[in-house]
Amino acid sequence: MSALLGLHGLSKSWFGVPAVSDMTLEIPSGVCLGVIGENGAGKSTLMNMIGGVVPPTAGSMTWRGTSFEPKSPADAKARGIAFIHQELNLFTNLTVAENIFIDDFPYRFGLIDKRQMAQRTRVLLDRLNLHVEPDTPVGDLAPGERQLVEIAKALHRQAALMIFDEPTTSLTARETEKLFETISALKADGATIVYISHILGDVKALSDHLAVLRDGYLVAEGPTERFDVPAMINAMIGRELSAIYPPRTSKPAAQVVLEVDGLSQAGVVEDICFKLHRGEILGIFGLMGSGRSELARMIFGIDPTGSGSLFLHDEIVTGDARDRIARGMAFVTENRREEGLMMDAAISDNLSLVTIEDFGRPPIALLDPERVKARTEAVRDEVRIKAADIATQAARALSGGNQQKVVIGKWLLGAPQLFILDEPTRGVDVGAKHEIYTIIDRLAASGGAVLLISSELEELMGTCDRILVMAQGEITGEFAKDAFSEAAIIAAAFQEVAA
Amino acid sequence: MHSPRDREKVETIAQRRRSVWVRARSIILSDYFILWLSIAYFLALAPFLPTLTNPANLSNLLSNTWPLLAVAVGQTFVLTIAGIDLSQGAVIGFTSTVMALLAATTASPDVLSGAPVWGVFIDESGGLFHGLPFSVTLSLVVMLMVGTLVGVLNGVAVAYLRMPPFMMTLVTMIVVSAFAVWITQSENIRHLPEHLIMLGKGDLISVYFGEQDRSQIPRREIFTLIGYPAIITISLAVAAHILLNKTVFGRQVIAVGANRKAAEISGVPVKRVIVTVFAISAFCATVGAILYGARLEAGRPTLGEGTFLLDVIGATVIGGTSLFGGKGKIIWTVFGVTFFVLLSNTLNLMNLSTFHIDMAKGAVILCAALLDVARNRYAKELGS
Numbered sequence: 001m002s003a004l005l006g007l008h009g010l011s012k013s014w015f016g017v018p019a020v021s022d023m024t025l026e027i028p029s030g031v032c033l034g035v036i037g038e039n040g041a042g043k044s045t046l047m048n049m050i051g052g053v054v055p056p057t058a059g060s061m062t063w064r065g066t067s068f069e070p071k072s073p074a075d076a077k078a079r080g081i082a083f084i085h086q087e088l089n090l091f092t093n094l095t096v097a098e099n100i101f102i103d104d105f106p107y108r109f110g111l112i113d114k115r116q117m118a119q120r121t122r123v124l125l126d127r128l129n130l131h132v133e134p135d136t137p138v139g140d141l142a143p144g145e146r147q148l149v150e151i152a153k154a155l156h157r158q159a160a161l162m163i164f165d166e167p168t169t170s171l172t173a174r175e176t177e178k179l180f181e182t183i184s185a186l187k188a189d190g191a192t193i194v195y196i197s198h199i200l201g202d203v204k205a206l207s208d209h210l211a212v213l214r215d216g217y218l219v220a221e222g223p224t225e226r227f228d229v230p231a232m233i234n235a236m237i238g239r240e241l242s243a244i245y246p247p248r249t250s251k252p253a254a255q256v257v258l259e260v261d262g263l264s265q266a267g268v269v270e271d272i273c274f275k276l277h278r279g280e281i282l283g284i285f286g287l288m289g290s291g292r293s294e295l296a297r298m299i300f301g302i303d304p305t306g307s308g309s310l311f312l313h314d315e316i317v318t319g320d321a322r323d324r325i326a327r328g329m330a331f332v333t334e335n336r337r338e339e340g341l342m343m344d345a346a347i348s349d350n351l352s353l354v355t356i357e358d359f360g361r362p363p364i365a366l367l368d369p370e371r372v373k374a375r376t377e378a379v380r381d382e383v384r385i386k387a388a389d390i391a392t393q394a395a396r397a398l399s400g401g402n403q404q405k406v407v408i409g410k411w412l413l414g415a416p417q418l419f420i421l422d423e424p425t426r427g428v429d430v431g432a433k434h435e436i437y438t439i440i441d442r443l444a445a446s447g448g449a450v451l452l453i454s455s456e457l458e459e460l461m462g463t464c465d466r467i468l469v470m471a472q473g474e475i476t477g478e479f480a481k482d483a484f485s486e487a488a489i490i491a492a493a494f495q496e497v498a499a
Numbered sequence: 500m501h502s503p504r505d506r507e508k509v510e511t512i513a514q515r516r517r518s519v520w521v522r523a524r525s526i527i528l529s530d531y532f533i534l535w536l537s538i539a540y541f542l543a544l545a546p547f548l549p550t551l552t553n554p555a556n557l558s559n560l561l562s563n564t565w566p567l568l569a570v571a572v573g574q575t576f577v578l579t580i581a582g583i584d585l586s587q588g589a590v591i592g593f594t595s596t597v598m599a600l601l602a603a604t605t606a607s608p609d610v611l612s613g614a615p616v617w618g619v620f621i622d623e624s625g626g627l628f629h630g631l632p633f634s635v636t637l638s639l640v641v642m643l644m645v646g647t648l649v650g651v652l653n654g655v656a657v658a659y660l661r662m663p664p665f666m667m668t669l670v671t672m673i674v675v676s677a678f679a680v681w682i683t684q685s686e687n688i689r690h691l692p693e694h695l696i697m698l699g700k701g702d703l704i705s706v707y708f709g710e711q712d713r714s715q716i717p718r719r720e721i722f723t724l725i726g727y728p729a730i731i732t733i734s735l736a737v738a739a740h741i742l743l744n745k746t747v748f749g750r751q752v753i754a755v756g757a758n759r760k761a762a763e764i765s766g767v768p769v770k771r772v773i774v775t776v777f778a779i780s781a782f783c784a785t786v787g788a789i790l791y792g793a794r795l796e797a798g799r800p801t802l803g804e805g806t807f808l809l810d811v812i813g814a815t816v817i818g819g820t821s822l823f824g825g826k827g828k829i830i831w832t833v834f835g836v837t838f839f840v841l842l843s844n845t846l847n848l849m850n851l852s853t854f855h856i857d858m859a860k861g862a863v864i865l866c867a868a869l870l871d872v873a874r875n876r877y878a879k880e881l882g883s
Contacts, residue, residue, distance in 0.1 A: 302764060325766035339764055342757035344825060353754055353765045360747035367745055410765065 004029045004161060004192050005050070005068070009059035012045050014397065017388050019045040021216040023059070027161070032183070032193040034207030034224060036200060038236055038429040040386045040399040041213040043196055047163060051083055052076035082159030084150045084167050092139035097121040099138050100153045124152040128182055142288060144175030151182060162186065163194040166400075168202065169427045172288050172455065180206060198429045200229045214238055237431050244430060245462030246438045250445035252280035252465050256314070257449035258418055260299065263308035268294045269473040272308070276418070281440060281450040283464035285457055287493055291473035292453050293334055296420050299451070300324055300331040312418065325354065330416035332407050334423040334453075336400075340407040347390035347398070348376040350406050355413040379409045384435060401432035408439060419443050422453045437463050457489060469493050524877055527870070533818055533834035537841055548848045554708050558722035560844050565728035566790035567810060568836045572739045573783025574815045575832045576776045579743070580756040581824025582664035584777065586653060587784040587811060588803030589676035594646040595788040596679050599688035599798025601628045602638035602695055606688065614684040621688065635694045643785050649675060650781025654774030664777075679800035688798040699793025701727040728790045735786055739779075740829035752776060756824030806857055813860065814839035817867040821875065835867075 003026035010023040020042040027033050037043050048054045050061070052070025061068040063079055070076040083089075090099050097117045106113040106120075121134035130148040138146060147167055154162050164183070168176045183206060187193060197203050203210070203224075210227055212220040212235040220227075220235040227235070258276040263269060269291040276282050286292040297303035299310060301317075301324045310317040312327050321331070333339040341350055352359065352372050359372050373391070380390050383405040387393050395406055404424065411419070421440070425433045440463060444450050454460050460467050461484045469477035469492035477492030479485070526532055545552050570587055577584040600616055603626040611617050620627045628634040628641075653671055656662040704725040707716055743749040751772050754762040763769045784803075792798055818835025820827040842863060846856045 300764075321764055322766045322768055331764060333764060338758075339760045342754060342761055342825065345753070345757050349750070349753075353750070353762070353767070356747050356750050356754075356767075364742075365747040366741070367747060367750065 003027060003062070004064060006062040006065075007046075007050075007059070008062070010046070010049060010056050010061060011058040012042075012049060012054065012056050014045075014388070018216050020049070020056075023216075023218050025211060025218060025221065027192060027194065029160075029192050030187075030190050031209050032187055032195060032207045034203035034210045035194060035196045035213065036198070036203055036210070036232060036236055037213030038401070038431040040215075040402060041236070041429075042216040043213055044165075044399055045216075046213070047083070047165060047194075047196070050076065050163070051081060077157070080158070080160035082154035082157060082162045084147065084154065084162065084164045090138045090146055090149060093137065095135045095137055096125070096132060096141070096149055096152075097134035099149055100124065100156050102153075120156070121152070124155055127155065127185075128152055129178060142175075144171040144178070144288075147171060147175070147179065148182070151179075155186075159191075161192045161194065163196070165196045166198065166427050167195075168197065168199060176202075198427070198433075200232050200430070204229060204232070212236055233430060236429070244434055244437075245459075246434065246441055248281070248444075248463075248465070249441055250279050252444075253278040257312065258299070258451070259311040259314075261309050261311065263295070263298060263305060263310070265294070265298060265304060265306040267473075268303075269298070269470075272475060274468055274475065274478075276449045276451060278447055278449055279444050280466065281444050281452055281464045283460035283467040284451065284453045284470060285455070285460050285467055285489055285493060286453075286470035288455065289472075290470040290493070292470050293422050294473075295470070296331065296422050296451065296453055297333075300329060300420055302331075325414075325416075328415075328417035329420065330354075330411035330414070330418065331420045332404075332411065332422060332424050334426065336403055336407050341395045341403060343396040344394050347380070347385065347387055347393055347395055347406055348372065350395050351376040351379055351390070351410045351413060354410045358414075375413055379412050382412065383409045383439060385409065401428040404428055404436070405432070408436065412439075416448065418449050418451070420451045420453075423455065424452070425454070425456070425459060433459075457486060461486070461489075528874060528877060530819075530828065530830060531834070533831065533838050537834065537838040540838070540845075541841060544845050548845060550848050551845060554706065554722045555719075556844070556848070558706075558724070560840060562723060562726070562728065562794075563844070564836055564840045565732040566787045566794070567814060567840060568833060569732045569735055569790060570784050570787035570811050571815045571818075571832050571836050572736050572829060573780035574811050575739070575818075575820050575827050575829060576743065576752060577664070577780045578812075578815055578820045578822060579752055579824060579827030580773060580776050581759075581822075582657065582773075582776070583668065583812070583822075584650075584653065584780040584784075585665065585668040585808060586649065586671035586675060587780060587787075588805075588807045589672040589679070590646050590649050590781050590784040591788040591791060591803030591807075592800045593649070593675050593679040594642050594785045595792035595795075595802050596683055596688060596798040596800045597645050598638055598642045598695070598789065598792055599626065599691060601626045601641060602635055602692055603688055603690045603798075604629055604692050605690045610686050611683070611688070614682060614686060616682045625690070629692075635692055638695075639789065642789070643782060646785030646788065647778050647782045650778040650784075651774060653781065654777030657777065658770035658773035676800075676804065683798075683800045685800060687795075687800075689796065691793065691796055691798075696793050696796050698727050698731065699790050699795070703727065703730065728794075731786065731790065735783065736829055736833060739783075742779075743827065743829055748772070748775070753825055753827070756826070758825075806860075809857075809860065809864070810839060810843070813864040813867065816864065816871060819871070819874065821871055822868070823871075823875070839863075 005027040007023050007025045010020060011018065012020045023046060035043055049056050052073045052075045068079065100121055101117050106116045118134040125132065128148045128151060130145060132141065132145060138149060141149065167179060171179060183193060195203060195206050207224045210222060210224045211218060212232065214236060255278040256275045257278050260272055260274050263272040272295060284292050294303055298305045301319060301321045317324060317327060337343065359368050360366060361368055376390060385402050385405045387398060387402065395403055398406065408424065425436055428436065440450055440452065452460065452464060465481050467479045467484065467489060468475050469489055471493055477489065479489060526535065550556050574584055574587060600620040603621060605623060605625050606621050608623060611621065628637050631637060649671060653668055656667045657664050702723045705721045706724050707721050709716065709720050743752060751767045754767050755769050755772050759769060788802065791802055814836040815832050816822060817838055818831035820831055842860065843856065846859055
């Protein structure tokens with residue numbers, strides 16, 4: 001047997017709900033295995049078992065032909081398994097070199113040998129075409145660069161199996177391309193790779209072998225050339241997906257909901273002006289660092305604004321996030337883990353957080369548990385959160401896509417008129433994406449206004465009525481639906497703004 | 500290799516072992532774990548320490564529980580937002596002094612004439628409010644306001660100036676405590692009115708276990724079961740329980756502790772919640788000051804110094820309120836305080852020196868902190 005890693009009837013259930021069932025699969029040495037599946041299909045649980053984070057409830061694993069029962073992540077790491085995670089695990093306060101050498105600092109005379117560390121780091125970084133100094137704090141790096149540091153860490157450990165879990169979600173197109181070159185080079189060097197992604201085209205291009213998961217089962221497996229993208233989607237969702245993007249069911253009205261007038265903040269955004277109408281989905285496209293997320297945060301009142309003003313229904317908007325929520329704003333941030341969720345709190349507690357004050361009965365705002373339950377259950381059904389029991393299960397227990405639905409759901413309990421969504425489908429699978437687009441369309445159709453920020457142009461073109469393009473803190477283009485052109489929008493996004 | 504039957508046997512043993520483990524876990528994770536532990540501890544030690552089950556000792560045990568519980572209830576709120584309030588002890592010393600300065604019926608110039616408060620707040624004719632109608636009530640209201648104000652200052656510094664709670668309350672502790680000692684020149688202020696002393700000592704239900712046909716029962720053979728302190732503290736704890744676990748405000752407190760950033764973006768008035776929580780903490784400490792001061796029959800600027808804070812935080816954490824924030828229940832604190840008072844009591848009964856008692860207490864708090872970590876891990880394993 002030449003299998004590097006073998007899974008034999010591997011199963012895991014949570015609270016009696018199976019997450020992975022009877023998984024039997026072999027990963028031969030030197031192969032790039034693509035793993036696809038919807039959120040909650042069992043990908044994360046499977047990887048957690050391989051990585052020693054959780055033990056399987058049944059079945060076994062083999063590593064190079066011998067029994068493999070990792071007791072902890074360190075165990076799996078010691079065998080040569082490296083994870084490049086969806087959410088990166090780097091110390092932002094430490095330097096690039098320190099992060100790479102975090103668990104085996106080179107010593108000289110009992111002190112850390114910084115020179116050797118820097119030298120070896122430079123060699124690794126050169127191999128990955130990353131041109132930063134080894135003593136740069138990781139906190140100063142862009143997400144794409146951090147990703148490469150993660151890979152450098154794995155290279156440094158000479159990992160035999162590298163598992164990439166949604167590595168491209170926070171990368172720009174250029175960074176993604178660089179990453180793929182790197183992966184191809186690693187493959188050429190004989191590395192064994194597991195590549196998990198929702199971007200099916202990428203998986204198709206990179207992998208030799210494909211495994212499709214659905215509801216915890218391995219539903220299809222084989223050489224990648226036997227699958228085309230529609231076949232992959234069919235295998236994943238078990239049904240035909242007519243279109244990823246649902247049709248728009250409403251048209252924007254003339255009434256202006258939000259007017260942004262000359263919003264500026266030194267070094268972040270410059271003189272931003274636009275109007276957002278009732279029933280409209282307005283997309284904002286821009287590269288990382290274009291100021292798109294910062295603009296959203298300024299509109300919502302959590303980042304400082306230098307000058308300019310905001311009008312909601314022709315009335316000036318001031319105050320903090322709380323005041324703006326009261327005026328009908330809702331904001332789904334790009335980091336659900338840091339800013340969206342209370343990870344260890346129950347799903348229903350997360351859902352009821354925004355509107356919690358509506359559930360209080362005077363005089364002391366005693367909670368009405370029945371009403372909280374009824375409303376949270378209703379929203380749970382509306383956004384289709386896949387969970388055993390929302391009253392007891394922690395948000396942490398959900399897959400990425402379901403966590404995102406919780407973040408969107410908590411705003412739906414109120415009735416916001418302006419929805420700001422920053423990368424709402426980051427790290428979310430095709431099926432859940434479709435559901436999120438449907439929710440967005442419904443928001444607009446019911447008279448809301450939606451500001452949708454994304455780095456996936458295809459997504460914006462598929463869902464928006466109008467797209468604004470930002471580059472270096474300024475709006476460099478505006479495209480109505482009938483004038484959507486991928487080439488023109490990208491050109492606007494790359495436009496160098498004259499100082 | 501094992502025969503199939505052997506394997507079956509091995510599996511059932513493993514299963515049994517797992518089910519015992521699962522049961523042990525569910526006990527550890529249960530709200531009542533510390534209560535079971537307290538009962539087990541009590542029953543285990545009762546045969547070896549006969550005095551433990553004496554009515555006098557049990558009555559003493561209860562009377563030690565009430566003031567500590569009142570203070571720990573306040574600390575529970577602060578720990579739940581992932582903060583800590585080190586100033587509670589100082590607030591107790593200071594407000595008990597305020598109480599006495601306002602309500603005392605008389606004072607001796609021999610003791611107090613050197614203090615800055617002499618002639619301003621207090622002289623031979625008693626405290627500032629002495630002689631006014633409802634002077635005791637008035638004194639208590641002002642005292643509670645003063646105490647709460649200290650908490651508000653803590654809260655404002657933490658919420659608006661972004662001071663770390665540890666730092667801010669440490670400063671408050673030092674300053675407030677020094678101020679209380681200075682204004683009284685470290686003297687106790689005695690001669691509290693009878694009505695006030697009753698709040699710390701008054702009985703409502705007492706028990707007597709002696710002979711039935713005596714014409715006179717000596718005071719020391721009557722044991723308090725329920726006194727005013729019990730009523731005051733139980734009311735406070737019930738109100739706090741409702742506030743923390745049943746109201747909108749309680750949810751917001753937990754949200755701030757679980758993820759401050761997410762709470763802010765979700766429209767929780769984070770700063771207001773923080774200020775209120777620190778105010779509650781100081782308010783509860785002041786209630787503790789009423790009980791301790793009345794029992795002592797004096798205002799004492801150094802009340803609540805020393806290892807008192809260890810008792811409060813230790814008891815709260817033993818109960819299960821997490822130091823990491825986002826998790827707290829008043830019922831946990833009730834059990835934590837019960838266990839802690841029981842522990843102190845049994846250590847005293849063992850005739851150990853104060854040093855040994857503090858060492859033992861420290862060890863128990865260490866175990867509680869380890870248990871907190873373990874609980875978090877199990878909860879996560881079950882949840883994720």
